[in-house]
Structures are given as C-alpha cells and as structure tokens.
Amino acid sequence: MRTSRYDKKGKKGLFVEKFRYIKECYEKLMHLKEKYGLKFKKAKIIEDDILDLREKYPHFEEKFDAIITSPPYYFSIDYVGKDKIAYEYLGIDMKKVESRYLGMKNTLPQKKYGNLPSKVVLYYEDLKKSVEIMYWALKPGGKIAIIVGDSTVGGRKIPTTMMTKRFCEEAGFRFKRLVFNPLLGARNRAIRGESIIICEKPE
Missing domain, CATH: 3.40.50.150 (Vaccinia Virus protein VP39)
Structure with missing residues (x-):
C-alpha cells in the first residue's frame, strides 16, 4: 500500500521526495516557457x-x-x-x-x-x-x-x-x-x- 511506503520513509524522506518532484515540475515548466516564449502573469490563489x-x-x-x-x-x-x-x-x-x-x-x-x-x-x-x-x-x-x-x-x-x-x-x-x-x-x-x-x- 502507498500509505505503508510513506510510513517507512518518514517525514524527512517524504519531504525529500516531494521536493524533488516539485523541482522536476518547475524545471519542465521553465523549459516549456522558454521553448514557446510564454509569458506568465502573477497568480492569485x-x-x-x-x-x-x-x-x-x-x-x-x-x-x-x-x-x-x-x-x-x-x-x-x-x-x-x-x-x-x-x-x-x-x-x-x-x-x-x-x-x-x-x-x-x-x-x-x-x-x-x-x-x-x-x-x-x-x-x-x-x-x-x-x-x-x-x-x-x-x-x-x-x-x-x-x-x-x-x-x-x-x-x-x-x-x-x-x-x-x-x-x-x-x-x-x-x-x-x-x-x-x-x-x-x-x-x-x-x-x-x-x-x-x-x-x-x-x-
């Protein structure tokens, strides 16, 4: 089960995993921005x-x-x-x-x-x-x-x-x-x- 896998990693392991995932997403997004000449506006959440x-x-x-x-x-x-x-x-x-x-x-x-x-x-x-x-x-x-x-x-x-x-x-x-x-x-x-x-x- 995924929950068990996360339990084994603990909070530190989970943080590292999520950080790497977010970093990869950011790098892919920046690649697309440069490739297609995209302009991002400030987001409001x-x-x-x-x-x-x-x-x-x-x-x-x-x-x-x-x-x-x-x-x-x-x-x-x-x-x-x-x-x-x-x-x-x-x-x-x-x-x-x-x-x-x-x-x-x-x-x-x-x-x-x-x-x-x-x-x-x-x-x-x-x-x-x-x-x-x-x-x-x-x-x-x-x-x-x-x-x-x-x-x-x-x-x-x-x-x-x-x-x-x-x-x-x-x-x-x-x-x-x-x-x-x-x-x-x-x-x-x-x-x-x-x-x-x-x-x-x-x-």
Whole structure:
C-alpha cells in the first residue's frame, strides 16, 4: 500500500521526495516557457468552495478563459490514509478537509441515478452543481478540461466519465474531445485509468 511506503520513509524522506518532484515540475515548466516564449502573469490563489462561488464572488461571472480541474474520487480513494504523513507534516487536519469534498455536505440524495450507492449519488449531485457553476464562470468561447476516472465500488463499475460528460452537456457546454490515459500498474486499483473531458462554452 502507498500509505505503508510513506510510513517507512518518514517525514524527512517524504519531504525529500516531494521536493524533488516539485523541482522536476518547475524545471519542465521553465523549459516549456522558454521553448514557446510564454509569458506568465502573477497568480492569485483563492482557497474556497466552488459550490459557494456564485454567492461569494458574483463578479466571477464569465470571468475566466479556461478551467482545468480534477474532482477527488473520495468514494474510491482513501485520501486521508494515502497522504496522512504529508498532511501531518503541514499541520493540516485532513478530516476537516475531507468534510468539504464533493458529496460530503449532504446526508440524503435529492434524486436517484439508477441503483448507484447513496455516497456516489451525493457525489454526482455536487459534481453536477460544480459543472453548472464552472459554466457560469467561463467566458463565452472558454474551455474546460475535467480529469475524471471510472472507479469500482463494491465490485461495481461507477461510470463517472460518461456522467461528467452528460453534466457538461446539460449545463450548456459543447463537447469537444475525450482523452483516455491508462494508469500503469493499476491492476489492483479501484481506478484503472483517467479521462480528460474537454468542452467549450458556446459564444
């Protein structure tokens, strides 16, 4: 298990591993910047809940050119256990973070999606709302890329990729492309691969 591997490394080993990874990402980014003559603007980071976006940031309506997101698969992956040491190192209460995941804010589903488990339906309900809000926040002609993966819960395949595509089209997006990326060595994983759903908001 990944958690056991992290436990063996300890906080120091984890720090070194993450530092090297961040350094490699930075070097690749600088290479792309130089290769394509990119110009970066100063970034502004806002930590908040997308489901509260319209109420808290009404000026974000049709503000963004593009959105890239990867919703967590909380019903398939134990994020608390997987990144336990990392969150302890940063002094973050992961349980509080987990309570803000999509699908974790309500107790009963508002509708049904076939015979899917309640926790999956709750996730879908919040995911659908999130897609609608992202549509609201994008400029006409803006593009969105959502990274999702079909998972297995209780031996049953959960069709998150097609459900997400459906939510995008229902929100008004024009579907453009789907790119599938198999996860190597994923034989025993709940998620065998990920898909990138690319859509565009009509002008």
